[in-house]
Amino acid sequence: MFDFFRKSQLILGINARNIKYLKPSRTRKGISVADNKLLTKELLRKFGLPILPTYDIIKNRQELNNFNWQKLPKSFALKPNRGLGGAGILIVYGKSKKEPNCWIKADRSKVRIADLRNRIMNILDGGFSITNLPDIAFFEERLKVTKLLKPYCYRGNPDIRIIVYNHIPLMAELRLPTKESNGRANLHRGGIGVGIDMGSGITTTAIQFNKLIDYVPGTRLSLKGIKIPFWLNILELAIQAQIISKIGFLGVDIAIDREKGPIILELNARPGLSIQIANLAPLEERLRRVSGLKIKTINKAIRVAQDLFGGEIEEELEEISGRKVIGINEPIEIIDFEGKHYPTLAKIDTGAYRTSICQELASRLGLKRIIDYKKVKSALGIEERPIVEFSFILDKKLVSTEAFLAKRSEMKYDIIVGRKDLKQYLIDPAKNVFMGSRKTRI
Numbered sequence: 001m002f003d004f005f006r007k008s009q010l011i012l013g014i015n016a017r018n019i020k021y022l023k024p025s026r027t028r029k030g031i032s033v034a035d036n037k038l039l040t041k042e043l044l045r046k047f048g049l050p051i052l053p054t055y056d057i058i059k060n061r062q063e064l065n066n067f068n069w070q071k072l073p074k075s076f077a078l079k080p081n082r083g084l085g086g087a088g089i090l091i092v093y094g095k096s097k098k099e100p101n102c103w104i105k106a107d108r109s110k111v112r113i114a115d116l117r118n119r120i121m122n123i124l125d126g127g128f129s130i131t132n133l134p135d136i137a138f139f140e141e142r143l144k145v146t147k148l149l150k151p152y153c154y155r156g157n158p159d160i161r162i163i164v165y166n167h168i169p170l171m172a173e174l175r176l177p178t179k180e181s182n183g184r185a186n187l188h189r190g191g192i193g194v195g196i197d198m199g200s201g202i203t204t205t206a207i208q209f210n211k212l213i214d215y216v217p218g219t220r221l222s223l224k225g226i227k228i229p230f231w232l233n234i235l236e237l238a239i240q241a242q243i244i245s246k247i248g249f250l251g252v253d254i255a256i257d258r259e260k261g262p263i264i265l266e267l268n269a270r271p272g273l274s275i276q277i278a279n280l281a282p283l284e285e286r287l288r289r290v291s292g293l294k295i296k297t298i299n300k301a302i303r304v305a306q307d308l309f310g311g312e313i314e315e316e317l318e319e320i321s322g323r324k325v326i327g328i329n330e331p332i333e334i335i336d337f338e339g340k341h342y343p344t345l346a347k348i349d350t351g352a353y354r355t356s357i358c359q360e361l362a363s364r365l366g367l368k369r370i371i372d373y374k375k376v377k378s379a380l381g382i383e384e385r386p387i388v389e390f391s392f393i394l395d396k397k398l399v400s401t402e403a404f405l406a407k408r409s410e411m412k413y414d415i416i417v418g419r420k421d422l423k424q425y426l427i428d429p430a431k432n433v434f435m436g437s438r439k440t441r442i
Contacts, residue, residue, distance in 0.1 A: 044264055055073065056071070072103075075142040148229060155179075159253050162238035165250075169305040190209060192216070206224065228256075237252070336367065342361075344415060347412070349419075350419045354404055355421050362405055387404060
C-alpha cells in the first residue's frame, strides 16, 4: 500500500514549488505557446525537432462545410488545438473496405463523416478547450506504437513525460493507456504512471489511481524493469524543447514511433503532480538541487541529471544479487609482471568464453609465460592459441585469469573480457562509455 504520510508530504510541497520555482520561470508568451498545439508544433519544426506531420486544419464552420473528406488518409488523429489531458482526441487506424467514407477505430467501431463533423463542431465550440473558448481542429499523422511498449497499452498510445528545470531533466514518467482510461494515457482517468530511473531509463514503481501496482491490470506483465528505448535521445529532446520554448519549468511529452523514433507530442507549462508519486520522490527537493547551476552543454545537463537522480535500479540489483553492474565496455587496470597497473579500456563480451589480450600489449607488459595452448574457431578456421596468466582490476575487484594471446593491433580494444571472468558481475548492455548525445551549446 502507498504510504499515506509520504503522499501527503509530496502534496504539501506543491505550494512551495509553485511560489519559488514555477511562477518566476513562466512567461505569458511561453504559456501561450505551450497551450497551443499548432504553435508548439510550428516552433519545434522551426528548430528541427521531431514532430508528427499535420494533414489539415479546420478553423471555423465554413471550412468544415467546404472540407474535402476524400483527402484524409486511411489512418489519422483528430485533435483539438487547445485540448487538455487527451480530451477530444479521436484516433482511427484504418479505412473500411466495405463501406465508403468510413474509418475504423482500435476497438473496431466505425467512424463516419457525420461522426467526424460532430466531433469537429464540438472542438470548434470549445467543448474540449482549456478555457472553454472556441477552438481549432486539426488532423495529424497517427502515431505507430513501438513494439516494445505495445503489450503494455490498451488501445492507445503511451508517452513519456519529462520534467525539465534550468535545462536539467528532473523526473520522468511512462504513461500507459488502460481500459479504465478508455485508451488514453491520462492518469486522472485511470491511466498508469510508471516512474523512470533518470540514469538508466528503466522503469521503477507504477501507480494507477494514485495506488502502487506491480503489473498491467489483468495480466502478469511487470511494469518494473522496462528499458525505455532512445533514452539519451529523449532526454536531449526534452532539454532542447525547454531551451527554445523559454519556459523555465516545463513538462515535455514525448512518444516513441515505431518507424520514426522519439517524437515530441506537446509541451505542458502546468505538468501534473502524479509524476512525484510514480517516482516516490518530491519535485521540490530536485528543483532545489539544480537551482542556480550553470550548465553549458546538453551533454553536461544529461550527465548531471543522471548523476543526481539516477542509479536506483542499478543499486537495487547490486544489493539483491551481491554482484556489480557493468556495461559493454569498462575501464580496467592490467597488472604487469612487476606489479604495476596498466589502465586500458576492455570490451565486455559474454559471447566469448575466455578472455583474450592483445599479443603486442602482453609482450610489452612482460606477460610472456605461456601456460597452455587451446584450439579455437576463428574467421580463419581452427587455430591453436597460447594462453597466459595475469590479473586485472575491474570495477574495484581483482580478477585472476588465463587468457588467450591474440593479434589485436588493429582492433579498438586491447583486451576482451569473456564470461569465464564475469561471474562477479551483472551486464547491462545499455551501459556504454562511448554513448552520449550531440554536443550542443546552451
